[in-house]
Amino acid sequence: xxxxAYKQNRAAREMVRIVLVAPKTTVDQVDAFGxxxxxxxxTSALLALxxxxxxAASTEHRKAG
Numbered sequence: 001x002x003x004x005a006y007k008q009n010r011a012a013r014e015m016v017r018i019v020l021v022a023p024k025t026t027v028d029q030v031d032a033f034g035x036x037x038x039x040x041x042x043t044s045a046l047l048a049l050x051x052x053x054x055x056a057a058s059t060e061h062r063k064a065g
Contacts, residue, residue, distance in 0.1 A: 020046075 027042075034045025 030042060030045050039045040
């Protein structure tokens, strides 16, 4: 199986490496979210959670404004 498509997708976006130190319980929660949803990696699960959180925050901001 070729990973070329993955590499091209990553190359198309500017990426920034972030190091996260988190409690094991938090990492377990990330895994509990990502694994059943078929996340390709813990990073993918974290990005999905961040997107959901940002969307929720944006919705709350619009409601408050």
